[in-house]
Amino acid sequence: MSNEKTITALNGYFMLFVCLALLSAGIFMLIETGNLWSGSLIFLSLLLSAGLVLVNPNSSRVLLLFGKYVGTIKKNGLFWVNPLFTKKKISLRASNFDSERLKVNDKLGNPIMISTILVWRVTDTYKAAFDVDDYKNFVRVQTDAAVRKLASMYPYDNFADEGIEEDITLRSSVNEVSEALEKEIQDRLQMAGIEVLEARIGYLAYAQEIANAMLKRQQATAIVAARHKIVEGAVSMVEMALDELGNKGIVDLDEERKAAMVSNLMVVLCSDKDASPVLNTGTLNH
Structure with missing residues (x-):
């Protein structure tokens, strides 16, 4: 369970003015009168100034007093805290x-x-x-x-x-x-x-030691998948061609000629190279 405690510190601008006023008074007394109390004012101003804390936007200050957690300042601005506090900066930015x-x-x-x-x-x-x-x-x-x-x-x-x-x-x-x-x-x-x-x-x-082998495997898988689609499409086209020829009565083919036609069409459709046409000037039997 979180023990974070957000606190609101005193206004730092007011304490900054107080520190400057004490410092100015101490210096003036030291120059004009040489009074030893002037040194006390200067020391007090320096001690109080140690309590000034500047918190930037999306930042925070975690405060400790002799190892004991006091709280966290998350609001941005100039603040004043106990000069004996230990101040740890933690960013809240992404x-x-x-x-x-x-x-x-x-x-x-x-x-x-x-x-x-x-x-x-x-x-x-x-x-x-x-x-x-x-x-x-x-x-x-x-x-x-x-x-x-x-x-x-x-x-x-x-x-x-x-x-x-x-x-x-x-x-x-x-x-x-x-x-x-x-x-x-x-x-x-x-x-x-x-x-x-x-x-x-x-x-x-x-990893480098198997990258080449896995690349070849992926390429082979892609080639097999492509060939599967090509064969599937070629079978459908051959079936459609035979049906159209039979339905329209363009040519009467026996089983042997159908087999030859299917073989030729499958070679043409499934080949990875362009087919070279051969012209038959005789009959279908020669």
Whole structure:
């Protein structure tokens, strides 16, 4: 449970005026009268000025008094607090983190290279300051751990030829993988008072040692799929041609001639090169 406590400090502009007035009075007394009390006024002005705190927009100051948490100033402006307070600055701005490319194994054991882009910000200054040692380093380490876990949960791609068919893959299911990654990182960073605004995969590829083999495999799969479509279309066209010839009575073909015609049409339609026509100047039997 968060112990963050937001406090409102005194107006810093008023205390700045007081410090300048004490300093001016001390210097004037020292020059004019040489009174020792002038040194006390100068020391007091310097002591009070140590309590001035400038808080920029989307920034905060965590206040400690001899190791005890006092509160957090989140409102921007110039404020004054107890000069004995220790003031720790924590930014509330959204930060962008691009992780290094990690070499991990996917669900099928294939080595892949993966990195993530994370957008995060601090929402609980108490947790960020005291529940973890260094919250920025904590973000880096936990993000890398979450990416490694995510990569092991899903395969890089589907391989239908091996009977492996996954609903979610790292390559094709971008939205699902990003949601799972964001949830995993948020669960890890919650203890540090950090909110994950966005998490997505920034780089994804097979590792170098298997990249060429996997590229050839993908190309072969694409060629097989294309050939399958070509053959499927060619069969439909041959069937349509035979039906049209029979229905319109253009030519009467026996089974042997139909087989020859089907063979010729399939060669023409399925070939990856242009067919060379041969003109028959005789009869169909010669």
